[in-house]
Amino acid sequence: MEKFIRILFSPWIVSSCRACNHFLTHNEYPLCWTCERQLHKTNHFQHQFNHLFTDLSWRLPLFSAQSLTYFKQLSIEQRLLHQLKYRKSEKIGIWMGQQIAIEQGNCSFLSDVDVLLPIPMSHKSQRKRGYNQAEEIAKGIAQTLQIPIAFPLKKKHQKTSTTKKDRKSRMAVTENPFYNCSHLGTFKHALIVDDVITTGSTVAHFISALECDASTKISLVTFSHTL
Numbered sequence: 001m002e003k004f005i006r007i008l009f010s011p012w013i014v015s016s017c018r019a020c021n022h023f024l025t026h027n028e029y030p031l032c033w034t035c036e037r038q039l040h041k042t043n044h045f046q047h048q049f050n051h052l053f054t055d056l057s058w059r060l061p062l063f064s065a066q067s068l069t070y071f072k073q074l075s076i077e078q079r080l081l082h083q084l085k086y087r088k089s090e091k092i093g094i095w096m097g098q099q100i101a102i103e104q105g106n107c108s109f110l111s112d113v114d115v116l117l118p119i120p121m122s123h124k125s126q127r128k129r130g131y132n133q134a135e136e137i138a139k140g141i142a143q144t145l146q147i148p149i150a151f152p153l154k155k156k157h158q159k160t161s162t163t164k165k166d167r168k169s170r171m172a173v174t175e176n177p178f179y180n181c182s183h184l185g186t187f188k189h190a191l192i193v194d195d196v197i198t199t200g201s202t203v204a205h206f207i208s209a210l211e212c213d214a215s216t217k218i219s220l221v222t223f224s225h226t227l
């Protein structure tokens with residue numbers, strides 16, 4: 001009998017909102033409608049010269065830069081990113097990618113994107129986590145908009161995680177952790193994909209190691225960014 005009840009109600013038993021823990025209906029994942037409405041969405045996909053782009057473009061050769069949400073302490077965004085990174089919840093990454101794809105699909109200056117470049121993790125870190133969260137987000141975009149994913153760079157293993165360093169220390173890291181494996185190939189517009197952007201130093205290293213045609217436009221998309 002207990003097994004029967006478990007099977008009958010399993011969608012409700014196993015699915016709860018990743019932010020408030022309320023039960024989810026079959027159309028809701030990973031957030032209930034109430035929590036999803038509370039996401040701190042940006043307007044970056046409506047404005048190419050948004051403040052994230054102007055903050056990065058003076059030092060990075062970017063065509064555009066957009067984040068879906070703002071990152072705030074103790075926010076729903078922080079909970080989702082924590083679960084994506086540390087709770088083996090790669091499906092959240094796919095969902096983030098799908099949310100980005102909805103905005104990207106309606107964005108005129110991203111309409112010619114023809115390749116996605118997720119920021120790589122070191123082989124050791126990825127084996128420990130089981131997946132690369134940036135790659136999961138890229139998969140969500142790729143599945144929705146039918147854009148291929150490429151992996152022209154690899155990342156060396158660093159003993160100290162950059163996520164545990166403060167903002168200043170991360171800026172001070174000068175050695176490029178990325179190295180090139182192959183030329184990107186001929187593409188019109190490459191879109192770098194990551195989960196969150198803070199100082200922009202990771203993206204700067206990624207672009208400096210990337211070998212691509214001079215005519216290839218490079219843009220950036222993330223799920224969240226710190227103000």
Ligand SMILES: [Zn+2]
Pocket residue numbers: 017018019020021022031032033034035036
């Ligand atoms: Zn909720």
